[in-house]
Amino acid sequence: MKYKNYINNHTKDNRIYSSKEIADMSVREVFKKKDAIMSQHSQIGISSEKELQASDNVVYVKAYTREDGTEVKTHWRSLPDGIESNNLSFRSPQSSGTPTGGASEVDVNSAYKDYTTGEPIVDVSTPEKVQKLMYPDEIAGVKRGKEMTLEQASGKSVNPNYGSGDERFEKVCQSSVACWEARIRGYDLEVLPYNEVSAELASNPWDVFVDPKTGKSSVPTLHSGYTQEECAEILNEHIKPGERYMVVYSPNESSRETHAVCSYKTDNGDLHIYDAMTGEEYKPEEFVKKIKPSTVFNSQYYPMFSVRIDDKILDNKIMQKITKPKTST
Numbered sequence: 001m002k003y004k005n006y007i008n009n010h011t012k013d014n015r016i017y018s019s020k021e022i023a024d025m026s027v028r029e030v031f032k033k034k035d036a037i038m039s040q041h042s043q044i045g046i047s048s049e050k051e052l053q054a055s056d057n058v059v060y061v062k063a064y065t066r067e068d069g070t071e072v073k074t075h076w077r078s079l080p081d082g083i084e085s086n087n088l089s090f091r092s093p094q095s096s097g098t099p100t101g102g103a104s105e106v107d108v109n110s111a112y113k114d115y116t117t118g119e120p121i122v123d124v125s126t127p128e129k130v131q132k133l134m135y136p137d138e139i140a141g142v143k144r145g146k147e148m149t150l151e152q153a154s155g156k157s158v159n160p161n162y163g164s165g166d167e168r169f170e171k172v173c174q175s176s177v178a179c180w181e182a183r184i185r186g187y188d189l190e191v192l193p194y195n196e197v198s199a200e201l202a203s204n205p206w207d208v209f210v211d212p213k214t215g216k217s218s219v220p221t222l223h224s225g226y227t228q229e230e231c232a233e234i235l236n237e238h239i240k241p242g243e244r245y246m247v248v249y250s251p252n253e254s255s256r257e258t259h260a261v262c263s264y265k266t267d268n269g270d271l272h273i274y275d276a277m278t279g280e281e282y283k284p285e286e287f288v289k290k291i292k293p294s295t296v297f298n299s300q301y302y303p304m305f306s307v308r309i310d311d312k313i314l315d316n317k318i319m320q321k322i323t324k325p326k327t328s329t
Contacts, residue, residue: 004057006078010039014078120215153183156279168193174201175322176276189323197321209312228288244310
């Protein structure tokens, strides 16, 4: 495998992620860097530490601290020869379009929140404030009404424009999950078409769900099944009656795309999967067939990420950008 002159199409730098480095990442780190990792995977694959150590076309960078105090972990980089046209991501001036991705590593890092030491998004210092945030007077301009049943909140009501021919309504799965949860709480909303904010949610789907204990965005849980059937068993064990979750998975093993759905368990113990964007419902055994194995980790397990949402605060600032008062019938 050749690493010399490799430039990641997404980050525009020559950093190389090893399979061990990825496996050691936290859930948030994986999602933060998934576009870069998937871009590398499609360009040169994911190599082991042993493979990189055996190559003369990579350099090992020891950990260091930048002048601004940022700590940089040890990592691998390709060995460039200084000739731009030799870089694997090079496009001639005559070619049309732009390389896959587009955001630089600096842009990604500066836009990504510090969930460990960052300031809380909302004030959760008292139970009264938390209650007010959980059930505000209005969300996205809609006053709170009577709580909806699952039947009233679901179906095509979240995204009535799906299938209309407008592709912008076919890329709002993360926004649709948040809209569904808001509808259950009594806010008669529908999802807006794909925009800059819903695009950001595609990278960090849980940003809209704020943990009432910390005032910060929720931390997802990673589940890994070795078969699709095992994924169904994991979800059934993880989700308890009365709880509602957002479940994020990869529908295409060779793509950076992820998809978000709603999952909940009724009082009788039945597990339900609801795709709020399309309005479709699935039995667990039907749903898990959509989950594709992870090739990023050089293994054949089926990763899922979940966040419990019925006990979380909906970030009203984000909700105002991804939902609107219901107008469609």
